[in-house]
Every structure is written in structure tokens, then in C-alpha cells.
Amino acid sequence: MSHSGPGCNANGPLEEVPGLWFPADLVILQAGTRIFRVFTTILKEKSPIFADMFSIPQPPSASLEMFDGVPVVRIPDDPVELEAFLKAIFDSEYFMRPPAVVRVEIAIGVLRLAHKYDVHYLRRRALQHLDTVYGRDSISYPGRTIRASLATIAVALEVGAKWLLPNAFYSLSEHAVKEVVMAGPAWDCLGASEKKNCLRVLLHKIQIHPITEILSFLAIPTDEFSACEDYKTCNTIRLYAIQVYPWSLHLDMFNAWGEDDWDRTDGLCEPCLAEAKGAFQRGQQAFWNDLPSVFDLPDWEQLEQMRRAAPAEVRT
Template sequence: MTDSATGQILQEVEGLWFPADLVILQAGTRIFRVFTTILKEKSPIFADMFAIPQPSDSDVEKINGVPVVKMPDDPDELEFFLKAIFDSDYFMPPPAMSHINIIIGVLRLAHKYDVSFLRRRALQHLCTVYCTRLEDYRDVGLSSSYAINSSIEAHLKTIQISVEVGALWMLPHAYYSVFHFGLQGVLAANAWKCLGESERAMCLRLFSHKMQILPTAVIISLLSMGTDTPSFCTTRARCNQVRLSTIQDRSWDDDDNFLNIWDEDNWTELKESGLCSTCLEEAKAAHEEKLRDFWNTLPTIFDLPDWATLEEMRSVALA
């Protein structure tokens, strides 16, 4: 090709010289006119699809001369996915904010059409909420890259997509989050109907399992009264009375989040009520041990691999 003004030979830059090859993707009543070259570069599935010999022009549906390909995908999700591919500012990685529906839509189609960078990016967003470590769980409200709004729908959708794309490391935290909405809230959620039978069973499992284990473990750890006098405690009777009074005065709801049920203000209240520093530290240590024991058992409750295995899966997926 020659520059008409200067007569110089122009060089086409490989990878940045796109043919004018357009296609219209149709999902439901929504249509998207996009470049096939970019789709083929980002997705080996699209590359294979467009490599298939096409019927003669007379047999191909067209709109304004552009061939139409019918897509089986949800129109909203296809729109999110295509915007993420063609608009570099639309779906930025964390800590940029996004929306749960966009994240799940992009993840589902990025997984389906093998667009690895978008699959990884969507998982990064979800991982700012769904943790594999207790320390991260406690900080999740400070680091989330999207507004989950304590929504039961968001948790159930996350469970569905995690199973669908094999992101199993998010399931223990997601299943546990479902519990706090109560059984009636879970069963009434729209997303509940979309879960598979196995996922529904796992959601329900925690109600019986956790109800038996966590309240007792938390109460015991806060009481922390052994048969032996604690080391250096010279006011054991008073300390025990403070513990008992604290538990008796506390309201315990069935759907309490026991991993966050006791904070620094509660420990300060115990101290101000007369619990000695030795007993306070012992109670804190016992309480922390119970919480870690429960966190470590979460994957096994749902028939999942241990946290170490799940964290390895997470590392591979996000690499």
C-alpha cells in the first residue's frame, strides 16, 4: 500500500491491522455488531466457530448486509461479556468496583468461550469477598471490590457460578454466608430455584450442623472456666460471675454470625465488668481457638477438600 501524498510504501503492522469483518450476535431480542477478528483473538472457541465454512450468502440471515449468528446466552450476560472485551474501561480488575451481576455474567461466558484474562479478572473480584483464610474473612468488608449488599441472591448466585466454573475455594465462605439469612429467607430467594440439587443440599446442611456446634463452642470459649484455678488469677469467683452474667445477659439469635459475634467492644465490656487481665487473655485465646477450629472444618462440612488444597486451586486459577 502506498501513501498517496508522499508516495512512500506503508507497512501494515501485524496484530494491529484488522480486516473489516463484522458479525451480528443475537441473544433474544438484543443484537450486537462486533468485529470477528477481535473475538477470534480473545477466544479460541470463537476462532473455531468462525473457521467453520459458512453457507452461501443466500442461506445466511443478514441485517444491513452483516451476517447474524444466534447465540444461546442470556442477553444481559452477553452484553456484559462483549463490553468487557471491546471496552477496556468497562470491566477493570480490583480494586476497581463492579456489580455482582456483571461479574457473574462475565465469568460465565469467559469460562464458556475460554477468554482466560476475563475469567481470571472476574474471579479476582469474587475473591475480594469470598475468602479462604479467617483473617481475610474478618477484613472482607474493607477490601470488597463490588457491592454485595449482604444479598442472599448474590451468595446463591456465587454458589451456582463457583460450581459451574470449578472455583470450589469460594464455596465454604459462600455456603456459610447463606446461613445468616435464615431458612425461610433462603427458600424464598429467586436464585434458590437455579441451584442444582447438590448445592441446595449443601446450603441446608449448615443449618443443622452449625446449630449444633457453634453456639456451644462460642459459649464455652467465653466462659473458659476450667476446674483448675487460672494461673495468677486471685479473684476466680468474681471472674466466673462476670463470665456467667455476660452470657446470661447476651441475646443469641439462631442466625447470628458467630465468626463475628464477639468484637473488641465486647472484650472491653468484660474487662470493665471486673474480669481480671489473666482471665480476659485466657478467654480471648480460647475463643480464637474455637473460631479457628470451626473455620478449618468449614470445607469438610460441605464435602470439599481442605483449605490448603482449595488455596492451591485458587492460586492456579488466578495466576
């Protein structure tokens, strides 16, 4: 459509640009006690679910619930998650893709509602953020709280992102059983199977992979290590390291022995130290490779295939 008359400029009539000419159509979305006044046109452009919702013929305005002259639509979503989701739509700088950092709780809320309302690009972006925290290669990520991990488990099951589950379950091993089961709504929202797996990881580290096995590289070999330069001295150092190790302080495989702990092996000959470090790394890798099986999940390679084969456009 073009316009002439007072609105024309020196180069001819003004022309409306499709996709960038928005009608002044507003709606108020209410979730709980929070209300959000937003443009329906943008919501319809981003989400086919909202497009269908707002295409339904409305009753006469006299029967509509109104607030400040704008119709109100009540939706059964968590108000905190809805706020994050709407900000991600209307504020281009609020939910940028990685390496921008966002809180796990925000990524979870955006993922859940982007999945529900078929907002493909936000679903993909939210999964990218959760991959940085709970993906296969994110063995240790600062700030992973119990509630964030439990919420990630719940949303991963909801949207079909199973590749996030092993690491999310594993991250709970940093905490005591009591702390996990006392996590309130985050724990209560899980099903029986997921609760069982949460507890399984906490028992797994004690019953199946005890610390004594994790640190088996410190054990005195039954036969002399042929490359050892001083067998008696090296074994004495190994015994000392085992005796002074604070066994009760470490709860999981990757916190069982840190860089500072190698100071306890000071004096090992170079071949023995190299062999010990290699054995420890191999033990860590074997533990990580087997981790999905602890939770009756497919192996890492199959989970990675699921991740690559699950485009954001497909509802799972």
C-alpha cells in the same frame, strides 16, 4: 503490505501493522431480546471458540438473518452476562483486575462466558475478583447477597473452582433458611447436592456448633485460673455477660461476638480478659479450619493447591 501514491508520507510508503489493522467485519450477537454489534476480528483474536464459529463457511447472504445490513448470530447465553463479557473484551477499563472493585454478579457472568469461550485472561481475572469475596481469607465481605452466593456456588462448580465453595456456602449462614430457599432462579439452578449443602450450613451453626459452644470462653472454669487476680469478681462478670448476651440475634461463628461485645466483660482482670480473647480466637480458627469438611470438601490446604494448580488456560 505497503502502500504508495497519494497515501505515502515524506518518509516512504505506509505500512500496515500486523495485529493492529482490522478489517471492517461486523456481526450482531443476539441473546434473548438484546443485540450487540461487535467486531468479529477481535472476538476471534480473544477466543478460539469464536474463531472456529466465524471460520465456518456461511450460506449465501440471501439466506442469512440480517439486521441493519449486518448478519445476526443467535447464541444461547444469558443476555446480561453476555453484555458484561463483551464489555470486558471491548472496553479495557470496564473489568480491570483487583484491587479494582466490580459487582459479584458481573464477575460471575464474565467468568462463566470466559470459561465457555476460552478467553483465558478474563477467566483468570474473574476468578481473582471472586477470590477477594469468597476466597479462604475473605471471612467477612460487605455486600454478599444470597443470590450472589448461590450464583457463585453454581459457577464455581461449572468451572471447577472448588476453593470458592466453603466461603460461598458459609456466607449463607447470615440468612434464615426461608430467605435462602425463596431466592428464586438462583436457588432453582442448584443441583440436589448443592441445595443440601446450602441447608447444611444453616443447620450446622445450630446443631453442630451452637452459640453456647462458640462462646464457651465465657464459661466459668471448674478450677480457678491460676493467673486470675480476682476469681470471684471475674466469674460474676462472666455470668453477667452470658445473661445479657442477645442469643437470638447472631447466626454464625464470626458474627457471634464482635468488638463491641467485649464491653460486656468490662471489669475482668487483664489475665482473664487475655485468656478469653485467646480462647475465642482459637475457637474461630478451629471452626474455620473444619469448615470445608462440613460440605464434604477437601481441606483448605488441598483447595489451595487446586487453586494454584488450575491455570486459566486449562478448561476444567
